[in-house]
Amino acid sequence: MAAAQRMVVIGGNAAGMSAASQARRLRRAGELEIVALERGGHTSYSTCGIPYWIGGDVTDPDDLIARTPRQHRERDIDLRLHTEVTALDPDGGRIRLRERGSGATGERWLGYDHLVIATGARPVRPDLPGIDAPGVHGVQSMDDGRALLADLERNEASRAADAPRRAVVVGAGYIGVEMAEALVRRGYRVTVLDRAEQPMTTLDPDMGRLVREAMRRMGIETVTGTTVTAVRTGEGGRARAVATEDAEYEADLVVLGLGVRPETGLAREAGLPLGESGGLLTDLAMRVRGREDIWAGGDCVEVPDLVSGRTRHVALGTHANKHGQVIGTNIGGGYATFPGVVGTAVSKVCDLEIARTGLLEGQARAAGLRFVTATVESTSRAGYYPGAAPMHVKMIAERRTGRLLGVQIVGREGAGKRVDVAAVALSAGMTVERMTALDLGYAPPFSPVWDPVLVAARKAAAEVRRAGAH
Amino acid sequence: MAAAQRMVVIGGNAAGMSAASQARRLRRAGELEIVALERGGHTSYSTCGIPYWIGGDVTDPDDLIARTPRQHRERDIDLRLHTEVTALDPDGGRIRLRERGSGATGERWLGYDHLVIATGARPVRPDLPGIDAPGVHGVQSMDDGRALLADLERNEASRAADAPRRAVVVGAGYIGVEMAEALVRRGYRVTVLDRAEQPMTTLDPDMGRLVREAMRRMGIETVTGTTVTAVRTGEGGRARAVATEDAEYEADLVVLGLGVRPETGLAREAGLPLGESGGLLTDLAMRVRGREDIWAGGDCVEVPDLVSGRTRHVALGTHANKHGQVIGTNIGGGYATFPGVVGTAVSKVCDLEIARTGLLEGQARAAGLRFVTATVESTSRAGYYPGAAPMHVKMIAERRTGRLLGVQIVGREGAGKRVDVAAVALSAGMTVERMTALDLGYAPPFSPVWDPVLVAARKAAAEVRRAGAH
Numbered sequence: 001m002a003a004a005q006r007m008v009v010i011g012g013n014a015a016g017m018s019a020a021s022q023a024r025r026l027r028r029a030g031e032l033e034i035v036a037l038e039r040g041g042h043t044s045y046s047t048c049g050i051p052y053w054i055g056g057d058v059t060d061p062d063d064l065i066a067r068t069p070r071q072h073r074e075r076d077i078d079l080r081l082h083t084e085v086t087a088l089d090p091d092g093g094r095i096r097l098r099e100r101g102s103g104a105t106g107e108r109w110l111g112y113d114h115l116v117i118a119t120g121a122r123p124v125r126p127d128l129p130g131i132d133a134p135g136v137h138g139v140q141s142m143d144d145g146r147a148l149l150a151d152l153e154r155n156e157a158s159r160a161a162d163a164p165r166r167a168v169v170v171g172a173g174y175i176g177v178e179m180a181e182a183l184v185r186r187g188y189r190v191t192v193l194d195r196a197e198q199p200m201t202t203l204d205p206d207m208g209r210l211v212r213e214a215m216r217r218m219g220i221e222t223v224t225g226t227t228v229t230a231v232r233t234g235e236g237g238r239a240r241a242v243a244t245e246d247a248e249y250e251a252d253l254v255v256l257g258l259g260v261r262p263e264t265g266l267a268r269e270a271g272l273p274l275g276e277s278g279g280l281l282t283d284l285a286m287r288v289r290g291r292e293d294i295w296a297g298g299d300c301v302e303v304p305d306l307v308s309g310r311t312r313h314v315a316l317g318t319h320a321n322k323h324g325q326v327i328g329t330n331i332g333g334g335y336a337t338f339p340g341v342v343g344t345a346v347s348k349v350c351d352l353e354i355a356r357t358g359l360l361e362g363q364a365r366a367a368g369l370r371f372v373t374a375t376v377e378s379t380s381r382a383g384y385y386p387g388a389a390p391m392h393v394k395m396i397a398e399r400r401t402g403r404l405l406g407v408q409i410v411g412r413e414g415a416g417k418r419v420d421v422a423a424v425a426l427s428a429g430m431t432v433e434r435m436t437a438l439d440l441g442y443a444p445p446f447s448p449v450w451d452p453v454l455v456a457a458r459k460a461a462a463e464v465r466r467a468g469a470h
Numbered sequence: 471m472a473a474a475q476r477m478v479v480i481g482g483n484a485a486g487m488s489a490a491s492q493a494r495r496l497r498r499a500g501e502l503e504i505v506a507l508e509r510g511g512h513t514s515y516s517t518c519g520i521p522y523w524i525g526g527d528v529t530d531p532d533d534l535i536a537r538t539p540r541q542h543r544e545r546d547i548d549l550r551l552h553t554e555v556t557a558l559d560p561d562g563g564r565i566r567l568r569e570r571g572s573g574a575t576g577e578r579w580l581g582y583d584h585l586v587i588a589t590g591a592r593p594v595r596p597d598l599p600g601i602d603a604p605g606v607h608g609v610q611s612m613d614d615g616r617a618l619l620a621d622l623e624r625n626e627a628s629r630a631a632d633a634p635r636r637a638v639v640v641g642a643g644y645i646g647v648e649m650a651e652a653l654v655r656r657g658y659r660v661t662v663l664d665r666a667e668q669p670m671t672t673l674d675p676d677m678g679r680l681v682r683e684a685m686r687r688m689g690i691e692t693v694t695g696t697t698v699t700a701v702r703t704g705e706g707g708r709a710r711a712v713a714t715e716d717a718e719y720e721a722d723l724v725v726l727g728l729g730v731r732p733e734t735g736l737a738r739e740a741g742l743p744l745g746e747s748g749g750l751l752t753d754l755a756m757r758v759r760g761r762e763d764i765w766a767g768g769d770c771v772e773v774p775d776l777v778s779g780r781t782r783h784v785a786l787g788t789h790a791n792k793h794g795q796v797i798g799t800n801i802g803g804g805y806a807t808f809p810g811v812v813g814t815a816v817s818k819v820c821d822l823e824i825a826r827t828g829l830l831e832g833q834a835r836a837a838g839l840r841f842v843t844a845t846v847e848s849t850s851r852a853g854y855y856p857g858a859a860p861m862h863v864k865m866i867a868e869r870r871t872g873r874l875l876g877v878q879i880v881g882r883e884g885a886g887k888r889v890d891v892a893a894v895a896l897s898a899g900m901t902v903e904r905m906t907a908l909d910l911g912y913a914p915p916f917s918p919v920w921d922p923v924l925v926a927a928r929k930a931a932a933e934v935r936r937a938g939a940h
Binding site: 321 | 825855
């Protein structure tokens with residue numbers, strides 16, 4: 001029997017450990033040695049779950065951990081925590097690593113037959129005065145979550161119960177609005193600051209406006225069109241306010257929710273191919289382009305956008321898991337591909353559900369597409385059924401062909417996951433006309449007799465016909 | 471200008487009045503005269519809403535009425551209530567009608583340029599001793615609902631508040647289980663009787679078993695594999711029990727929930743083409759086959775089943791509305807088609823959600839298909855998120871091709887409408903392998919990182935590969 005091959009995984013979260021687990025499912029330890037290197041102390045945890053831990057929906061952070069280091073090791077994965085990779089040598093088929101605390105002299109090379117780069121993403125942290133002050137928090141890792149929670153508890157313990165608690169969230173994207181909810185649930189008065197015209201730049205401004213209005217009714221103030229210039233510090237160098245060009249917002253705590261960038265510094269130094277966002281470029285089997293033995297997945301890659309025909313960076317645990325599954329299958333001797341994304345995302349702020357898939361107007365324009373739009377207001381259930389809540393659906397369709405290009409939804413309970421209908425229709429390249437005849441589940445507790453997505457499709461189809469006359 | 475054409479609609483509910491309204495939208499009164507004939511006294515109401523009216527979720531029955539006779543008349547639709555059609559004369563381009571109470575001599579002929587048959591369905595009512603006794607109720611029309619509600623109130627008023635209230639529901643399909651919920655909500659002890667092996671024969675027996683178990687936990691007893699032989703009557707000839715081959719079940723009230731059959735007696739007498747279920751057969755524009763000027767839609771037609779390649783009878787308001795829209799568009803001079811159904815249905819019993827789309831195992835077999843199945847248990851939200859509830863997903867895929875054939879779901883809140891993902895995938899002819907890569911909305915409050923439908927698709931895809939080896 002041939003000597004075992006070695007698979008080396010950089011990054012112990014969703015993509016990396018899914019790849020390791022799947023490869024192990026297909027290949028026993030005698031056939032494939034698997035070494036997984038993780039800079040931090042945790043594996044396979046839900047980054048997306050951190051806001052709910054902070055908000056108190058999840059009380060035990062261990063619940064966020066899908067698989068512990070011990071569980072991975074029991075499956076014959078040689079997992080090494082607190083181990084940093086300092087260089088890649090693709091031509092030499094090796095990487096350089098350092099166990100934390102061992103100093104540069106403790107660095108050594110490790111060879112591989114298959115390398116999996118799953119280094120994830122790092123939060124955007126603008127270079128501003130005071131940005132590193134105590135009291136300014138990111139929410140990307142378990143350690144970030146723990147630090148934020150400790151700071152919240154310290155702040156809450158040090159003040160009278162009725163003293164106002166104030167927090168500023170910088171960035172009104174998914175992480176920003178989810179953190180706003182978490183802080184509201186902890187009794188904070190929250191202000192969210194963003195440069196854009198409306199919150200949720202993952203939506204068009206007309207839909208973002210609905211989010212802003214709903215957030216205001218929840219007591220969350222959103223200040224848009226503003227640029228943060230500094231974090232002001234006070235006693236003990238601790239953050240006490242966030243300054244913008246126009247104003248200053250007092251804060252016991254500051255949370256950064258500005259999104260993330262691919263963590264690909266090592267890949268760049270090693271000359272691996274990167275896309276516009278800095279994410280690694282791979283083929284459909286998740287092999288780094290031009291490399292036989294290097295794979296990449298999760299938040300550090302760019303993937304095909306099946307609607308725009310470009311590649312893009314989408315940091316989402318659900319994709320990372322799929323990438324890992326594909327990589328592990330291929331390394332394990334099977335065959336799998338990740339065809340790409342259509343850009344689906346769903347989120348909530350208190351009882352407001354926000355979802356999108358496909359392209360926004362601006363993205364469609366940038367992709368060279370001409371389109372029509374249709375926005376409708378309907379309800380999540382039959383109008384007469386208790387709990388029927390209003391929901392807005394915006395649909396974008398290509399002119400001439402009538403092909404669906406994107407859907408955005410803002411509503412209440414039952415609204416968000418309806419975006420999946422559009423996500424499948426996008427994958428299938430359906431026209432909005434064809435969508436009008438979709439056989440979606442109907443019963444009064446679940447939907448009006450015309451599902452809101454069908455109502456939007458009917459209106460969009462009418463717009464396509466109207467535009468076709470010109 | 472040419473004289474106005476006349477469109478005659480038989481049936482004043484969803485399909486008929488949607489057709490009338492849509493035709494009116496496209497053609498003014500001077501161009502098209504629209505006469506709508508309704509046997510009863512109501513128009514455009516939600517039959518599917520009746521159980522929720524009985525159960526008390528809907529308190530005002532007017533809420534079930536989407537558009538009143540007056541609203542239709544205001545839109546220049548000549549609506550005639552309590553008017554029965556007694557014969558069709560397709561070759562003569564006319565129908566015979568009678569205004570109720572006017573006697574046979576009051577019958578007269580009415581000519582048409584376009585006839586729309588939207589006569590709906592009638593509830594199955596087995597020919598058994600006592601079936602017509604007071605206290606035995608159907609739930610198909612507003613009048614049925616009103617009679618049942620009056621009887622319930624009379625029964626409840628005539629007894630001590632703590633006296634046991636007992637009801638028997640005959641038939642454990644959608645209507646039966648929804649009525650069981652309604653009666654439980656009114657404080658009745660409910661027994662549901664059905665001939666089949668498990669309740670919900672719209673599901674495979676293995677999934678039906680999950681429904682039975684959940685219903686038992688709600689205090690609803692389901693007796694299956696039993697045939698009702700008679701309704702026993704007592705004082706005043708009123709129903710007092712339901713007898714089966716083996717036992718007798720006492721009941722203050724009996725509800726029939728045995729499903730419906732197309733109401734096509736007139737069409738049959740007139741020699742119009744009917745399918746195996748007795749439903750009218752139409753082309754894709756909803757024109758009765760072989761007839762230029764007769765259209766049909768709603769619960770009285772058979773439609774193409776896009777998965778099995780047959781036609782089938784599916785009585786659902788959502789289809790009836792689509793049919794009406796298509797018919798009205800075509801009569802109004804536009805162009806529209808109804809391509810068919812994939813067989814989606816969703817329902818609930820208390821907090822249990824039940825859904826299906828595509829083919830059951832038996833239906834797939836009858837269609838000549840060979841297939842594999844995969845059943846998984848997952849949760850509606852991330853496992854650590856509050857309210858995450860177990861849900862079962864069963865998936866059926868064709869051997870060799872791996873094409874999705876059907877999905878069944880039994881779960882709690884958030885489970886039912888997930889069937890829509892499969893409904894769209896069926897419409898698009900997707901394989902389960904392709905479904906594994908679908909970009910469905912993910913965030914912890916909405917889904918585990920692998921959506922339950924994707925988990926089922928992964929397992930089904932593995933089964934397809936395994937079966938491919940043989």
